[in-house]
Amino acid sequence: xxxxxxxxxxxxxxxxxxxxxxxxxxxxxxxxxxxxxxxxxxxxxxxxxxxxxxxxxxxxxxxxxxxxxxxxxxxxxxxxxxxxxxxxxxxxxxxxxxxxxxxxxxxxxxxxxxxxxxxxxxxxxxxxxxxxxxxxxxxxxxxxxxxxxxxxxxxxxxxxxxxxxxxxxxxxxxxxxxxxxxxxxxxxxxxxxxxxxxxxxxxxxxxxxxxxxxxxx
Numbered sequence: 001x002x003x004x005x006x007x008x009x010x011x012x013x014x015x016x017x018x019x020x021x022x023x024x025x026x027x028x029x030x031x032x033x034x035x036x037x038x039x040x041x042x043x044x045x046x047x048x049x050x051x052x053x054x055x056x057x058x059x060x061x062x063x064x065x066x067x068x069x070x071x072x073x074x075x076x077x078x079x080x081x082x083x084x085x086x087x088x089x090x091x092x093x094x095x096x097x098x099x100x101x102x103x104x105x106x107x108x109x110x111x112x113x114x115x116x117x118x119x120x121x122x123x124x125x126x127x128x129x130x131x132x133x134x135x136x137x138x139x140x141x142x143x144x145x146x147x148x149x150x151x152x153x154x155x156x157x158x159x160x161x162x163x164x165x166x167x168x169x170x171x172x173x174x175x176x177x178x179x180x181x182x183x184x185x186x187x188x189x190x191x192x193x194x195x196x197x198x199x200x201x202x203x204x205x206x207x208x209x210x211x212x213x214x215x216x217x
Contacts, residue, residue, distance in 0.1 A: 032058070035061070036057055037133055061129055067116075067126065069113055072174070076112065081175075084102075084105065088162070096148055098162065099161045100145065100148070102162055103141070109169060131171050134170075141161045141162075
């Protein structure tokens with residue numbers, strides 16, 4: 001084989017190998033984007049380096065594969081669904097306490113599914129592999145919950161927090177916790193609402209309703 005032919009052959013082999021390497025990287029990138037969705041872009045933005053971000057996401061995938069995740073039994077799903085319904089009912093009168101309970105309930109569900117919950121950032125990383133679609137909901141809910149502990153969250157913030165918690169909760173549960181209902185959370189009851197609903201008061205004025213004289217009937 002002539003020197004020229006040898007050089008051409010080497011160039012062709014190098015180009016083929018480069019094309020294969022490019023195809024492998026492109027395929028891996030597509031798979032990561034499909035798996036992590038918006039979380040892929042978030043990690044790329046946080047690291048500022050696509051290669052480093054993809055390395056981090058691959059590490060998450062490996063750690064996730066080592067977890068012993070378990071599906072919920074029908075009994076557990078029913079228990080959690082009932083508990084969530086109670087949280088939404090409680091929100092009407094006690095928004096702050098309901099959001100705190102929702103946070104505890106979500107953490108309990110995450111634990112029962114088999115995810116470690118000791119560290120919040122690690123929790124997010126583990127959840128991102130199979131629950132990336134609702135991870136931003138969890139972040140938003142957690143942020144509002146933390147502000148609520150310092151009395152820095154308004155009523156509408158708390159309502160939004162419960163909506164966000166419900167998104168991840170339903171994702172982990174595998175079904176809507178309150179079938180047939182909307183995803184909206186009922187508005188909290190105002191002082192006026194409590195007066196109207198209290199049978200011991202006059203619904204229009206909030207004053208105690210006059211007693212009826214039994215002899216007049």
